[in-house]
Amino acid sequence: MEKDKYIGVDIGGTTVKMAVLDRDGEMIHKWEIPTVTEESGNSIISDVALSLEHTLDELKIDKRTLHGIGVGAPGFIEQEEGYVYEAINIGWKDFGMGEALKQAAGLQVWADNDANIAALGENWLGAGHNCASMVAVTLGTGVGGGIIVNHKVINGTNGTGGEIGHITVKPGSPHYCNCGRYGCLETEASATAIARKAKERQLKNENGFLSSIKNPEAKDVFEGLKQDDEDCRLIVKDVTDQLGLALANLAVSINPEKIVIGGGVSKAGEQLIEPLKTAFRKYALPRVREVCDISIAELGNDAGVIGGAFLVKTKTENKQTGAQER
Amino acid sequence: MEKDKYIGVDIGGTTVKMAVLDRDGEMIHKWEIPTVTEESGNSIISDVALSLEHTLDELKIDKRTLHGIGVGAPGFIEQEEGYVYEAINIGWKDFGMGEALKQAAGLQVWADNDANIAALGENWLGAGHNCASMVAVTLGTGVGGGIIVNHKVINGTNGTGGEIGHITVKPGSPHYCNCGRYGCLETEASATAIARKAKERQLKNENGFLSSIKNPEAKDVFEGLKQDDEDCRLIVKDVTDQLGLALANLAVSINPEKIVIGGGVSKAGEQLIEPLKTAFRKYALPRVREVCDISIAELGNDAGVIGGAFLVKTKTENKQTGAQER
Numbered sequence: 001m002e003k004d005k006y007i008g009v010d011i012g013g014t015t016v017k018m019a020v021l022d023r024d025g026e027m028i029h030k031w032e033i034p035t036v037t038e039e040s041g042n043s044i045i046s047d048v049a050l051s052l053e054h055t056l057d058e059l060k061i062d063k064r065t066l067h068g069i070g071v072g073a074p075g076f077i078e079q080e081e082g083y084v085y086e087a088i089n090i091g092w093k094d095f096g097m098g099e100a101l102k103q104a105a106g107l108q109v110w111a112d113n114d115a116n117i118a119a120l121g122e123n124w125l126g127a128g129h130n131c132a133s134m135v136a137v138t139l140g141t142g143v144g145g146g147i148i149v150n151h152k153v154i155n156g157t158n159g160t161g162g163e164i165g166h167i168t169v170k171p172g173s174p175h176y177c178n179c180g181r182y183g184c185l186e187t188e189a190s191a192t193a194i195a196r197k198a199k200e201r202q203l204k205n206e207n208g209f210l211s212s213i214k215n216p217e218a219k220d221v222f223e224g225l226k227q228d229d230e231d232c233r234l235i236v237k238d239v240t241d242q243l244g245l246a247l248a249n250l251a252v253s254i255n256p257e258k259i260v261i262g263g264g265v266s267k268a269g270e271q272l273i274e275p276l277k278t279a280f281r282k283y284a285l286p287r288v289r290e291v292c293d294i295s296i297a298e299l300g301n302d303a304g305v306i307g308g309a310f311l312v313k314t315k316t317e318n319k320q321t322g323a324q325e326r
Numbered sequence: 327m328e329k330d331k332y333i334g335v336d337i338g339g340t341t342v343k344m345a346v347l348d349r350d351g352e353m354i355h356k357w358e359i360p361t362v363t364e365e366s367g368n369s370i371i372s373d374v375a376l377s378l379e380h381t382l383d384e385l386k387i388d389k390r391t392l393h394g395i396g397v398g399a400p401g402f403i404e405q406e407e408g409y410v411y412e413a414i415n416i417g418w419k420d421f422g423m424g425e426a427l428k429q430a431a432g433l434q435v436w437a438d439n440d441a442n443i444a445a446l447g448e449n450w451l452g453a454g455h456n457c458a459s460m461v462a463v464t465l466g467t468g469v470g471g472g473i474i475v476n477h478k479v480i481n482g483t484n485g486t487g488g489e490i491g492h493i494t495v496k497p498g499s500p501h502y503c504n505c506g507r508y509g510c511l512e513t514e515a516s517a518t519a520i521a522r523k524a525k526e527r528q529l530k531n532e533n534g535f536l537s538s539i540k541n542p543e544a545k546d547v548f549e550g551l552k553q554d555d556e557d558c559r560l561i562v563k564d565v566t567d568q569l570g571l572a573l574a575n576l577a578v579s580i581n582p583e584k585i586v587i588g589g590g591v592s593k594a595g596e597q598l599i600e601p602l603k604t605a606f607r608k609y610a611l612p613r614v615r616e617v618c619d620i621s622i623a624e625l626g627n628d629a630g631v632i633g634g635a636f637l638v639k640t641k642t643e644n645k646q647t648g649a650q651e652r
Binding site: 076085132133145147150152154156157158160161162163164166167168179180181246248250252254255256257285286288291292 | 572
């Protein structure tokens with residue numbers, strides 16, 4: 001029986017998203033189940049396998065037509081064996097997740113960090129358009145990243161590749177990062193950081209746009225920018241300047257074709273992208289910025305399951321037209 | 327006739343180095359010829375081809391036993407076709423160098439930037455020890471870099487991958503870089519930058535170690551450090567702090583196994599590596615620094631020809647034991 005389909009699984013702290021895709025990227029079906037994080041998340045894998053079994057039955061899909069499962073989870077994960085060094089939100093540590101899922105589901109499994117998997121999704125069917133090298137940035141509660149070079153995600157020596165939220169942008173900063181250090185990009189450009197900056201501005205200016213909002217969030221700052229508020233303009237300039245510098249410095253190393261910005265903050269669209277492009281142009285080597293486009297991610301919450309399916313595709317297909325060793 | 331040898335060619339502003347290596351990395355022969363840069367360097371390729379022809383004759387090596395030629399040159403170069411976008415020192419611009427050499431020598435040709443090729447050399451037979459991912463830094467007149475990920479050099483979208491000398495480390499710095507911008511790593515950590523810092527210190531302190539030296543160079547600063555001179559200590563601390571920050575920020579993206587420091591400044595050995603490691607540890611994410619070793623390059627001037635040969639090896643061998651898609 002010919003194998004022609006892939007399973008993508010995106011394990012988050014609240015839900016597990018799943019999907020079946022065909023080799024052209026057509027989504028045959030997608031669904032989700034709750035993530036049970038109790039008891040160190042030790043029922044998650046059997047929950048996933050059981051739900052997959054039921055759904056394949058309902059869809060009348062023969063398991064032998066599946067190439068395998070691609071899984072994304074938050075944390076540090078080795079790609080080939082799907083070994084999870086640590087996934088704090090889920091409760092896993094030193095867990096042979098790939099092997100467990102392979103046993104439970106009877107399918108081959110590959111895995112990676114959720115941000116890396118989302119990057120693969122955008123690379124396949126989203127804003128990345130199959131380019132050989134790209135950087136995907138997720139601006140949410142934290143700052144995540146996934147880097148693709150020579151058509152492959154950089155998983156790294158111990159699964160820490162693409163952790164661009166922990167680029168030090170402000171040495172000596174007083175702002176503590178969850179990683180145990182200070183001055184990380186995450187403490188300057190995440191939704192959390194933007195909210196903090198809004199509160200700091202509130203204290204300084206009693207008449208600005210922000211003064212009327214009780215607990216201002218990142219979206220309020222972009223709303224204020226729309227209304228031409230000076231405080232909000234300065235916050236966005238500061239955030240995009242630091243993000244633009246970090247991305248320009250990464251781009252001179254990677255020389256990517258594309259930078260894709262996703263996550264909650266990216267809903268600001270052009271209000272974020274325009275000042276970000278200005279900062280990037282200022283700090284990037286001319287040859288590097290000439291070929292590097294910056295745009296908003298296109299797949300939203302589906303990036304993870306699509307990327308999971310694409311990971312399986314890249315691992316099981318040796319050659320594709322127009323792209324070596326995809 | 328079985329193909330079992332590779333040619334490495336390293337084109338510099340003064341000499342062209344060449345070598346024949348076998349598949350185990352044994353250097354069968356190495357030699358060099360002057361680089362004739364007159365008339366936009368348009369005789370270089372025929373000089374190389376002619377010298378190669380003569381030398382192979384002398385060595386009684388049948389051309390049919392050669393897999394091809396791997397060439398390094400300073401500038402922006404596309405790897406697959408060996409197309410040179412620009413190589414300022416040599417005088418080339420928009421030059422189909424790979425095709426020209428292929429015609430002249432009757433062999434397959436691959437090419438890359440000299441720093442990328444040197445990184446490949448160190449990766450094969452030097453301090454890189456065949457690791458899957460590493461960063462090679464060249465601290466000389468400028469700052470060059472080569473990044474290897476998943477066993478391949480990052481050539482980039484337009485041959486600008488690994489240009490880490492143009493990471494912006496001091497936004498707003500008054501120090502002009504040859505790239506047309508300010509505050510690049512090259513203006514802070516090259517031999518040229520160290521000499522500039524030494525002159526600045528001389529003007530401030532008439533009694534220090536540096537005051538007796540007419541035109542202090544990088545090596546004088548390390549000599550002064552050996553003699554416990556405070557000015558020299560501060561210069562080395564400043565240089566290694568900025569280099570350590572840039573490398574830590576790169577390492578959190580790449581998650582490499584190894585960082586290898588080469589070029590003239592690397593002759594300082596432990597005097598450079600120790601403070602560099604201290605800075606790197608300060609700025610790098612714990613998981614990243616745990617697996618990343620920093621050491622001095624081992625191949626000296628042979629890195630280029632060895633890397634050229636290795637480029638051919640990686641392009642002509644599909645699989646090797648212990649390393650996929652090398």
